[in-house]
Amino acid sequence: MATSSRPFSIERMPGFSLLALTCFFALYMPLAPLVVYSFNAGDNIALWEGLSLRWYVAAWENDLVQSAAIRSVVVAVIASVVATSLATMVALGTTRTRPYRGQTSIYAMVNQPLMVPEIVTAVALLIFFALIKESTGYHGYAYLISAHTAFCIPFAYLPIRARLEGMDRVLETAAADLYATPWRSFTRVTLPLLLPGILAGAMLAFVISLDDVVITEFVKSAGQDTLPTYMLGQLRRTITPEINAISTVLLGVSVVMVTIIFFLSRKKA
Amino acid sequence: MSAEQDSSTESFESLEAHAYQLEVRRNLLLSTPALIVLFCAASGPLLIMLVFSFLTPGDYGGIKWQFSTEAWFQVAFYRDIFDETVSIADAHLSIFWRSVKLSFLTTLVAFVLGFPTAYFIATRSPETRNLWLFLVTIPFWTNLLIRTFAILEIIRNQGLVNNVLIALGVIDQPLDMLYTDIAILLGMTYVYIPLMILPIYASMERFDFQLVEAAYDLYATRWRVLVRVIVPLVKPGVIAGSILVFVPSLGAYVTPRVLGGGKHLMIGNLIELQFGQGRNWPLGAALSLSLLVIVMVALIFYVRSAQKEGGAHGH
Amino acid sequence: MKLMFKAVLSSLMLVFSGIAIAAGELNLYNWGNYTSPELIEKFEKETGIKVTITDYDSNETALAKVRAGGHGFDLAVPSHSHLPIWISEGLIANPRVDQMSNFKNVAEEWRNPDWDPGRQYSAPWQWGSVGVMVDTSVYDGDINTFGIILDPPEELIGKINVAPEMNDVISSALLYLGGEACSGDKELLKKARDKLVEAKPKWKSMDYGVIEKFAGRDLAASLYWNGAAFRARLKNPDVRYGYPKEGYSLWADAVVLLKDARNVEEAKTFMNFIMTPENAGLMSAFARYANSIVGSEKYMPEDMATAPEVVVPQEFIGAGKFYPTCSPEVQKIYAAIWTELLK
Numbered sequence: 001m002a003t004s005s006r007p008f009s010i011e012r013m014p015g016f017s018l019l020a021l022t023c024f025f026a027l028y029m030p031l032a033p034l035v036v037y038s039f040n041a042g043d044n045i046a047l048w049e050g051l052s053l054r055w056y057v058a059a060w061e062n063d064l065v066q067s068a069a070i071r072s073v074v075v076a077v078i079a080s081v082v083a084t085s086l087a088t089m090v091a092l093g094t095t096r097t098r099p100y101r102g103q104t105s106i107y108a109m110v111n112q113p114l115m116v117p118e119i120v121t122a123v124a125l126l127i128f129f130a131l132i133k134e135s136t137g138y139h140g141y142a143y144l145i146s147a148h149t150a151f152c153i154p155f156a157y158l159p160i161r162a163r164l165e166g167m168d169r170v171l172e173t174a175a176a177d178l179y180a181t182p183w184r185s186f187t188r189v190t191l192p193l194l195l196p197g198i199l200a201g202a203m204l205a206f207v208i209s210l211d212d213v214v215i216t217e218f219v220k221s222a223g224q225d226t227l228p229t230y231m232l233g234q235l236r237r238t239i240t241p242e243i244n245a246i247s248t249v250l251l252g253v254s255v256v257m258v259t260i261i262f263f264l265s266r267k268k269a
Numbered sequence: 270m271s272a273e274q275d276s277s278t279e280s281f282e283s284l285e286a287h288a289y290q291l292e293v294r295r296n297l298l299l300s301t302p303a304l305i306v307l308f309c310a311a312s313g314p315l316l317i318m319l320v321f322s323f324l325t326p327g328d329y330g331g332i333k334w335q336f337s338t339e340a341w342f343q344v345a346f347y348r349d350i351f352d353e354t355v356s357i358a359d360a361h362l363s364i365f366w367r368s369v370k371l372s373f374l375t376t377l378v379a380f381v382l383g384f385p386t387a388y389f390i391a392t393r394s395p396e397t398r399n400l401w402l403f404l405v406t407i408p409f410w411t412n413l414l415i416r417t418f419a420i421l422e423i424i425r426n427q428g429l430v431n432n433v434l435i436a437l438g439v440i441d442q443p444l445d446m447l448y449t450d451i452a453i454l455l456g457m458t459y460v461y462i463p464l465m466i467l468p469i470y471a472s473m474e475r476f477d478f479q480l481v482e483a484a485y486d487l488y489a490t491r492w493r494v495l496v497r498v499i500v501p502l503v504k505p506g507v508i509a510g511s512i513l514v515f516v517p518s519l520g521a522y523v524t525p526r527v528l529g530g531g532k533h534l535m536i537g538n539l540i541e542l543q544f545g546q547g548r549n550w551p552l553g554a555a556l557s558l559s560l561l562v563i564v565m566v567a568l569i570f571y572v573r574s575a576q577k578e579g580g581a582h583g584h
Numbered sequence: 585m586k587l588m589f590k591a592v593l594s595s596l597m598l599v600f601s602g603i604a605i606a607a608g609e610l611n612l613y614n615w616g617n618y619t620s621p622e623l624i625e626k627f628e629k630e631t632g633i634k635v636t637i638t639d640y641d642s643n644e645t646a647l648a649k650v651r652a653g654g655h656g657f658d659l660a661v662p663s664h665s666h667l668p669i670w671i672s673e674g675l676i677a678n679p680r681v682d683q684m685s686n687f688k689n690v691a692e693e694w695r696n697p698d699w700d701p702g703r704q705y706s707a708p709w710q711w712g713s714v715g716v717m718v719d720t721s722v723y724d725g726d727i728n729t730f731g732i733i734l735d736p737p738e739e740l741i742g743k744i745n746v747a748p749e750m751n752d753v754i755s756s757a758l759l760y761l762g763g764e765a766c767s768g769d770k771e772l773l774k775k776a777r778d779k780l781v782e783a784k785p786k787w788k789s790m791d792y793g794v795i796e797k798f799a800g801r802d803l804a805a806s807l808y809w810n811g812a813a814f815r816a817r818l819k820n821p822d823v824r825y826g827y828p829k830e831g832y833s834l835w836a837d838a839v840v841l842l843k844d845a846r847n848v849e850e851a852k853t854f855m856n857f858i859m860t861p862e863n864a865g866l867m868s869a870f871a872r873y874a875n876s877i878v879g880s881e882k883y884m885p886e887d888m889a890t891a892p893e894v895v896v897p898q899e900f901i902g903a904g905k906f907y908p909t910c911s912p913e914v915q916k917i918y919a920a921i922w923t924e925l926l927k
Contacts (some may be wrong), residue, residue: 011392011478014387014497020389023382023462028410029429030419030459033410037422045415046422046796047819062621062635086303093299100293106300107572108565113311114512115564116318117520117537119544120557124314126652150310153303158509159468165505166472196474199399200467204513207409207463214522217645222611222656231414233616233639237794237871238815239418240617247411251803254410258403261706328912329669330648350920360927418793429798448789530746530789534926545644546750547919548912577633 005174031251038244045239055245062242065230072210072226075141080156080205086149087156088198092190095164103151111158113151122218123152129219139221147219148209155208156201197263204246322554330548340551344559361539361556368536371450371525372518376465379514380507382458383465387506388499390466391473402470405463413460417527420456421447425442434443448530456528457518464513472506508575516564536560609634610850611656613650615837616641618710620684620870627857633850650675650842653764658815658845661709664699664836665751665909676840679852680877681707686859694876698906706838707855708876710868713834713904714752715898716826717794717813720740728900730760732809736785741786743804745797748790750922751835753780755907756807759831766910768916784925796824811873825893827900834904838875842849868894877926 033046038056042049059065071150087110094106129143171193175185213228220229231243307313325335342348347358390401408416423429424446431443446452480502484494500507522537534542536556543553612619616639624635638657640646643666649655651673662670670676675777681687682695684702690708700706718727723739734757736744746753755765757776763769788803795812797803799819813825827885839858857863864875865883874894879891896904910918 015384019385022387033422044796047799086343089299090303093296114392114516115561116557117540119541125315128314130652130654139656146310160511162468162505163471197471200471203406211413232641238619250410350917
C-alpha cells in the first residue's frame with residue numbers, strides 16, 4: 001500500500017466508483033436526445049429541423065395526451081403503494097421463518113407474473129375482466145389498478161425479501177426481551193431496518209407500472225389510455241416530439257420532487 | 270420423579286409445536302392479501318390459458334370449444350406446411366435459444382455494471398444514499414418506447430457514440446451497431462439495469478464493514494475480500510437482481526423489435542404473433558405455459574441451490 | 585401540505601371523472617394518432633356531444649377487445665379486411681349508413697364495396713395502399729414493382745426496410761410471383777417463402793419508423809404505406825412511391841357502430857357527420873390519407889390534394905385491389921412462413 005497516496009479505506013474498491021459513474025452517465029446519456037428533440041421544430045423524433053416550443057404548446061393544448069400522462073402517474077402511484085404494502089407482508093411471511101408447507105407455492109405464485117410474457121396475462125385478463133364488466137356493468141379503474149398491482153408485486157417483493165434475508169433477528173429478539181409488544185418491535189425495529197428494501201421495491205414497482213403497455217392496452221376501458229398506450233397507437237403512424245415534450249415535463253417533475261425530498265430530509269437530519 | 274420429567278419435556282415439545290403453528294398461521298395471514306390480488310389479476314386468469322391451450326384455434330383469432338392437443342404438439346414439433354412431414358420445431362428452439370442467450374448476457378452485463386453502482390450508492394453518506402437511488406430511477410419516468418428510440422438515436426451510424434469515438438480517434442469508420450444483437454444487448458441492459466441495482470443496494474445498505482476490516486486484518490487482498498466476504502453477504506440481493514433482470518428480459522418485446530430491427534423474433538415476439546396476426550391462441554397459450562414451467566422450475570432450483578451454497582449464512 | 589393535497593385531489597378527479605354513460609356522450613375506439621382533434625372539436629361544438637377517444641394499435645387487438653365484450657365503446661374503425669368478420673360475428677349493428685343524409689357525398693366507387701355490399705354497415709374513414717418507397721437519388725430505375733424489395737437492384741442492397749406486417753409482406757411476395765394475396769396455392773406459397781428467405785439478408789431492417797431514416801438517407805427503399813411515403817417526400821424530395829404493376833393491395837378503414845353501443849343516436853350522428861366534404865377534408869388533412877368523399881380536396885392542404893401518393897395516378901389504378909383477410913388455412917401457412925423467416 002506504500003504506492004497509494006490515499007489513506008487506506010476499507011470501503012474503497014478500486015475501479016468501483018469509476019464503473020458506477022460510468023453507469024450513471026450511461027443511464028442519463030439517452031435522455032439527451034430525448035430532451036433535445038422535444039424542442040424540435042419538425043414533426044419527427046429523430047430528424048432535427050430547428051428550435052421551437054411547438055410541441056410543448058401542442059401537448060399543452062392536447063387534453064388527450066395530458067390526461068393520459070396524469071392517468072399514468074396516478075395509476076402508478078396507487079398500484080405501487082398497494083403492491084409494496086402487500087409485498088412487504090408476503091416477504092415477512094416467507095422469509096426468516098422455519099420452513100412450512102406451502103412456502104414454495106407462495107414463492108412461486110408471487111413471482112409468477114414475471115414469468116409469462118405480458119401479452120399472455122393481457123389476453124387472460126381481457127377475457128376474465130370482460131365477464132365481470134358485462135355482469136356488473138362497472139367500467140371503472142379498479143381493473144387497471146388491480147392488474148397493475150398484481151404484476152408490480154414481484155418487483156417490490158424481491159428487493160424487500162433480499163433485504164430481509166440479510167437481517168438477523170438479534171435486534172428484534174432484544175426488543176422482545178425488553179417487553180416490547182410484537183407490533184412495537186415491528187414498527188420500531190423491523191420496519192426501519194427494512195426501509196431501504198421497501199424503498200427500492202416501491203421505486204421499481206412505480207417505474208414498472210409507469211412503463212406498462214401491453215396489459216394496459218388489453219385491460220383499459222373506454223377513455224383510459226395511459227401515456228404508453230397512447231404512444232403504442234402512434235407506432236404505425238408517426239410518433240411526434242409531443243411525447244418527448246411530455247416525457248421531458250415528467251422528468252422535470254421527478255427532478256423537482258427528488259430535490260424537495262432531498263432538502264426536506266436534510267433539514268430533518 | 271421420572272414421570273414428572275417426561276411430562277415436562279412433553280409439554281415443552283407441545284409448546285414448541287404450538288409456537289410453530291402460530292408462526293405458520295402468522296405467515297399465511299401475512300401472505301393472504303397479496304395472494305388474493307395475484308389470484309384475481311394474474312395467476313387465476315392464467316388458468317383460462319391452460320384451458321385455451323387444449324382447444325382449437327378460432328378462424329379469426331380466439332378459440333373454438335373443441336378439444337385438441339395440437340397446440341402442445343406444435344410447441345415441440347413442426348408439421349411441414351407443404352409436405353406434412355413431422356420434425357422437431359427447430360424454429361421454436363432457435364428462437365428460444367436466442368432469447369435465453371441474450372437474456373443471460375443482459376443479466377451478466379447488468380451485474381458487472383450494477384454491482385459496483387449499488388456498492389457505490391451503499392457507501393455514500395446516509396443522507397445522500399436515497400438521492401443516488403432516485404437518480405437510478407429518474408430516467409425511467411420517461412416512456413419505454415421513447416427511451417428505446419433515444420438509444421437508437423445514440424448508437425446509429427451518425428449517432429452520438431460513433432461521432433465521439435471518431436472525434437477521439439478511437440475508430441475511423443463508424444461502428445455498425447444498429448440492428449445487431451449488440452444493440453439489443455445494450456438496449457435491454459439499459460432497460461433492466463435498475464432491476465439489478467436496487468435489490469443489491471437493498472441488501473447491501475448498512476453493510477457491516479467490521480467484517481471487511483476483520484478480513485483485511487487477516488491479510489486478505491481486496492479481490493478476496495470482495496469475492497469471499499462482500500458478495501456472499503449480499504447474495505440475496507444478487508439473486509433477486511438476477512431474477513428480476515433475467516426473467517422479464519426473456520419475454521422482452523419492444524426493445525428487440527426496435528433496436529434489433531425486427532429481423533429476428535424473440536420468445537416474446539413469437540408468442541405475441543400467435544395472439545395477433547398468427548391467429549393461433551392455443552399455440553400462444555401452450556408456448557407461454559411451457560415457458561412458465563421451464564422458468565419456474567429453473568428459478569426454484571436456482572434459489573434453493575444458491576441458498577444452500579451460502580448455507581453458513583443461515584437464518 | 586394542504587396545497588399539495590388539493591392538487592393531488594383535483595388531478596385525481598380529473599383522471600377518474602367522466603366515464604361516458606349519460607346521453608350526449610360518445611366513445612370512439614380508433615387507431616392511435618388517426619383522429620383529427622379539429623374534427624372532434626368541430627363535432628363537439630356543433631352537436632354538444634362529448635367525445636372520448638381511446639386508441640388501439642392493430643386490427644387484432646381491436647377485434648379481441650370488442651369480441652370479449654364489456655368494452656364500453658360505441659364506434660370502432662376496423663380495416664376493410666376485418667370488417668366482414670365483425671359483421672359475421674355479430675359484433676356490429678346495422679345503422680343503414682346508405683340511408684343517412686350525407687351518404688350522397690360518398691364517391692360512386694365507394695358506395696358498394698365488396699366487403700360491405702350496399703354500404704349499410706360502415707361509414708368511410710380513410711384509405712391507402714401498400715407499395716414501395718424508393719430514394720431515386722440512389723436508384724433511378726423502375727420503381728413500380730415489388731422487385732425493389734424481393735429482387736433488389738445492387739444499389740439498394742443493405743438499404744432496404746420492410747414494414748413488419750406479416751400479411752402485407754407475404755401477400756406482396758405472392759403478388760410479385762404472379763399470384764393473388766391469400767392464395768391457397770401451396771406451390772406458390774412455397775415459392776413465396778423461398779423468395780422471402782432469399783431476399784431477407786439484403787434487407788437492413790423490418791421496422792416502422794422510416795420517415796426520418798429516408799430523410800437521413802440511412803434507408804433507400806421500403807415496403808410501406810403511401811401516407812408515410814408522402815410525408816417522407818416532404819423531408820427528402822428524392823423519395824418516390826411506387827405502385828407495383830404486379831398488383832398491390834389497397835386498404836380502407838371504416839367507422840362501424842358496435843352492437844353493444846350505449847350511445848347509438850350520438851354514434852349515428854357522428855357517422856353522418858364525417859361524410860360531409862369539409863369534415864372529411866379535415867380528417868385527411870390530419871392523418872394524411874385519402875378519404876372517399878367527393879369534394880373534400882377543397883378542404884385539404886394544397887400539397888396533399890395533388891400528391892401522387894394520395895391521388896393514385898390513372899395508369900396505376902387498375903393494379904390495386906382490396907383483398908379480404910385470408911382464410912384460416914392460409915393464415916396458418918402465413919404464420920408458419922413468417923416464423924420461419926424470422927427465426
